[in-house]
Amino acid sequence: MTKADLLPRIIEILEEQHAVMLHALKESRENASGDETKSEGKYDTRATEAAYLAGAQQEQADKLEEGLHSLRSFIFPTFELTAEISLGALVETDLDGETEFFLLSPAGGGTTLDYLGCELTLLSPDAPLFQRLVGRKPGDMLEDPPLLLLGVE
Numbered sequence: 001m002t003k004a005d006l007l008p009r010i011i012e013i014l015e016e017q018h019a020v021m022l023h024a025l026k027e028s029r030e031n032a033s034g035d036e037t038k039s040e041g042k043y044d045t046r047a048t049e050a051a052y053l054a055g056a057q058q059e060q061a062d063k064l065e066e067g068l069h070s071l072r073s074f075i076f077p078t079f080e081l082t083a084e085i086s087l088g089a090l091v092e093t094d095l096d097g098e099t100e101f102f103l104l105s106p107a108g109g110g111t112t113l114d115y116l117g118c119e120l121t122l123l124s125p126d127a128p129l130f131q132r133l134v135g136r137k138p139g140d141m142l143e144d145p146p147l148l149l150l151g152v153e
Helices: 003-033 046-073 128-133
Strands: 090-095 098-104 112-115 118-123 147-152
Touching: 003 046, 003 098, 003 112, 098 128, 118 128
Parallel strands: 098 118
Antiparallel strands: 090 098, 090 147, 112 118
């Protein structure tokens, strides 16, 4: 299984998350303007709180939609086994005797899926681990978490 094989699954997972988010956003908007949140006094802030929630959910939905767009057009580069890690790298690591994989992706950070019987976690550019991995090579060791970098694809 290659990185290219992972991309459709990653997009599918993020599309499912986006659909759930849009459903929750719709409900929040309805709650913000519905009869249940109609103010019953000057200290009743249910409608205002529901509107804030809907606004935050809209921001998250927009961010996820942007990420999906960037993933659909992203071409994962190929890496030599000893190449420096950068965006698009699939990194094999050893964490306390367990093999874990990280995919440095333009979006979808925090998403996990199964890869070759191990956990694969997407890291987006704003993730501290993404930033600490960039420029490293197989054989390098990170301190916290204690990750031995085994390979890059």
